[in-house]
Amino acid sequence: MTTNPAPPAVYLDLDAIEARVLAATPGPWRASIGTIRGVDGVHEQVVTDSSDGFDVVAMTGRMDEHPRSTLDAEFIARSRDDVPAMVAEIKRLRAALAEDEPHHIIEFLPDGWVTLQHPLACRPTLAACPVNELVMELDGSPVPPGRYECEVNDLGDRLLILDRVDVPEATDG
Numbered sequence: 001m002t003t004n005p006a007p008p009a010v011y012l013d014l015d016a017i018e019a020r021v022l023a024a025t026p027g028p029w030r031a032s033i034g035t036i037r038g039v040d041g042v043h044e045q046v047v048t049d050s051s052d053g054f055d056v057v058a059m060t061g062r063m064d065e066h067p068r069s070t071l072d073a074e075f076i077a078r079s080r081d082d083v084p085a086m087v088a089e090i091k092r093l094r095a096a097l098a099e100d101e102p103h104h105i106i107e108f109l110p111d112g113w114v115t116l117q118h119p120l121a122c123r124p125t126l127a128a129c130p131v132n133e134l135v136m137e138l139d140g141s142p143v144p145p146g147r148y149e150c151e152v153n154d155l156g157d158r159l160l161i162l163d164r165v166d167v168p169e170a171t172d173g
Contacts, residue, residue: 031073044069103149
């Protein structure tokens, strides 16, 4: 049995999506059946009301040739409201996650390795993350093994190790 690999994580550029929404024909859009001058047959189309009747936003196909054209037209028409609603929800969820995950988390492992967990707000620009750059310059662990919040100082030239976020293991003694 073969399994499909998980799709790669995709970061959505919500500002670009919003710009496309604002540039598109204003709504509301609705699915409609009709004929268009110069085009043969009856077509499914997406239209919006205008001062002189309606404007065609999209045509999905001739009804007698494309069995899904009605569903396609409905999907396109609803996207005018669905896409802005999804963008707003994603922004709300990202903001909620950012509140729960405000800092970078650095983990100093007993064997000398270091791992860094970035907050969600940092993920679109990981390559330019100043915390990441300073972690790469570390020479040894300045603190006992464990997980700590960390950030860059105001000058951007030093890594600040903040509160420990895990519970140290009890030692015998």
